[in-house]
Amino acid sequence: MNRRDFAVTEGGATDSSDTPDGAAPDTQRFRHLFENLPNPAAEIQVIDGEPIIEAVNHRFTERFDADEGAIGRPVTEYTCPDAAEDTAEQIVAAIASNTHRETILSRDATGATAPLRREIIPYETDGGNHGFLLYSDATERTAQQADATSRNQQLEKLASTLSHDLRNPVNAAQGWLEQIETADDDPVDRIERALDRIEAMVDKTLTLTQNPEIIETTEPVDIPELARHCWQRVETEHAELIVDDRFTLLCDSDQMARLLENLFENAVAHNSESVTVRIGIHDRLATATRVSSTPSEAFYITDDGRGIPRADYETVLEYGMTTSEDGTGLGLPIVKQIAEAHGWEIEVTKTLNGGAKFIFHNATLHGRLPKDGAES
Template sequence: MYEVDLCTFSNQSNYEPRTWYIVQMRDWSRAVSRWSVTILGVILLLTTLARAAIDTDEPVVDFIEVVLPFGVGIGLIVGGIWLARTTSIARIKQLSKWTLGGAIVGVAVNLWFVFIISLEQVPSGEPVVLNLNGAGIFMAAGVLLGYYATGLQAREHQLELSENRFRALTENSSFAVISIDETSTIRYANDATEELFGYPTTDLVGKSLTTLMPTRFREAHLEGLSQYLSKETQTIDWDGLELAGLRADGEEFPVEISFGEYGVADDHLFTGVIQDISDRKTAEQQLRDHTSKVTQLHEVATEITSADSREQVYQRTADGAVDVFPADVARVATMDGDQLVPAASSDQGSIDQCQPVSATLGYAGQSYQSGEILRLDDLTDTRSAAQSPRQDGGTQPDADPAEPRALLSIPLGEYGVLQAFAYEPGAFSARDEEVAEMLATHVTTALQRIEAESTIRRERDRLEEFASILSHDLRNPLNVAQGRLELLEMTGELEHVDAIDRALDRMSRLIEDMLTLAREGDAVGETQAVALRTVANQAWNNVATEAASLEIVSSVQLEADHSRLIQLFENLYRNAIEHGGDGVTIRLGALDSGFFVEDTGSGIPEDERNDVFQSGYTTNQDGTGFGLAIVKRIVEAHGWEITVTEGTDGGARFEVSGT
């Protein structure tokens, strides 16, 4: 505190003399103004005491002439002290002017009375005594009238400021502000009211508030207002009340109203702040719809994930999409090669009329290639021959007169596309895209689960095959070898050695084929472009062909796993030699979409052609029955197909297509 005083003193000491003088004068002026009423009281009191000092030898007259101004002076002194503590300087200055004016008027009246009226009644040579009663009376009257007048002025000024603030706030407000009286008559409306309701504010003032509300609310509003005015009990919450408003064009819209009451003079007024909550209501409805869709999605996802096959997944996905989205029809198209093939539709009658389309065309191809959801609000302006919803996943043809207007195309990973169509433009929203992403995840997860289960089943079947081979196919040559070995020990005849060798050789080949199936199964490694002629010759050199011959009629380029393709030809060659004899001729050539391998042997009966690819099936007692099973798995692993038919010379002909 000491440091602050030093700094203040230091700053004051640095003032220039003229500046310091001005500051001092200003402070003295404020002090005089603050205590001006008290000063006037002191002056009146001193004047009264001076008058009392004049001896007139009439004590009663002296007392009468000084008691009133003496009392007024004391009152002005006490009142001035109170005013200095409670009232602003500006108002005290006004009161001082009123008091001083009263004193001047009082003295003037007194002088007029003394010199004009009473002078002629005073004996010659006697002094005229100034009477202070008039000054005291008028000073008291002046200060009282001044206090009332300045108070009224202050109240009027405050009221004007309040009204100006009110108008400044309401006129610049983005919310509608309306004041009504006890009869629900509009007394005030700001400019935002016109923007909200469409009525000019000048037309609204004087009309009933019911003009701005639908008919069904008017009677309840008037009854509620009357009940409140009579009982002063609120039946509803006045803060954040949600109702419906009525625009000048007859349109209803949701509003939120917060209002309160106040009094101005004898008026009982209510002022409400009104805002349009259409956007909020729309957002709330969208949130409710989204929540409902998520709930519905959970039910649909449960159905999808419980499906036992791909076909069931696709159908339940199409049916569920109509339940989840505001769609009239939904279709699933799956990838097959480079085409999107119709797989399921919520409209069962339309799927048979749909045709496959290229995966690079239309909105279906666009969403599949990009992996992103595609939402179109109106297809009218975007429909074209190259990019039409009728080409997306096999949409129903021109037989249906109704053209879809809105589209939601949802990629299903590597599996295909789900498309939802609506005949109402703009039917799908951005939130639908979020739900679509979740639905696509459930679908792809279900398809992956089915694939995994299928793989597990194949592995289980393969293990069962191995168990069968171990328990049966390997047991037979093993028993033969053991029996021949016992005979060899008993007789010593070497002819049993050849039988033992054949049995062991069969066991070796069985084990080798089983290992091939177990190690490689349905797997295909990295593919590359290979020439049919080159691979066929390489496989021929790996097989003990003896007197057999190979003829390559034509060749073609294949995209395949080189090593597994060689294995495929080796097994076909061995099968032809085992069943066609040493002199068999094997021909190989190209087809429109693949190749063929045929021989000049005895062929395969038509009723056995479906069995030759089963593991362990053979008509040769020295065969393992796995050669053609391995061939089929290699073909299927490449995505090809293999069929058996009759060759040119009556032998067996294997045709591989889809290459």
């Protein structure tokens, strides 16, 4: 059976059939990547029904106390010596069926050794069936998953409490307010604003608990059309919306609508005078040399209000941060949550005239060239 002759050296996995001067650039890049993976890794080939080691990185040698003698030996002798036959069969089956598979391994029967998470990545060559095995500590991953589950349960319980215990009395109080007739409406107006704020907190808290951590299904969405639709649903008073560019954005339309509505509400709530909100493609110089079918990288939403102090750029996206008496401190955290679920990076800055500016990087959007001087 032909097999590449790999060896483990101080510098990592090498192939004795190549010389450093004659190695192909792709091979050199692969070796550098393989050796510098943060977790233990092994390259194996199935020979006579056994997953035989062809190469390992230094993390593997450290983690499993392997040496040069590991090359040519079954990988399970090092990773799971007390359950070698079982795990060997799993590896061989995954590689034979060309199936990417993840498994949690108990390394011994007593449980004294921490469990491992093993990832099998098969690939085929003319020389037979091969695969990469990547290992990581399953204990930490399991603990993180348990913590996340616990936090989600707590959030769901909080959302349920807010929905039931607050919304019902708010609805009752609003009903009684409608029946009050008085010459002095100021106290009534204050009560109504307070109740509206409580109702907004309930709605936004429910939104926070219901938003997905990762958005997997997206579609091209006409952002100017969606923005105008969202603008009509928000109490914008004397504010104005200007769309600087027509473009489509790869996103979840419902989540994007929530993002826009929260930013629109934020602009109106934090500026006492009428405010103008703009939306368009960011980075004029980068997009000016592109054709309209080439994806851009970022879009912006701005207002010409009093802006956000530079010292608050980082904290303004945190829960509870607000400078408005009627604010909930939840709108911008919702914006951040939706952006991160899409894989976007959100940047808080200011416009040339000092207004608030939110830039969403790493987006996939298409559109015609922006108008000169539209972005501020």
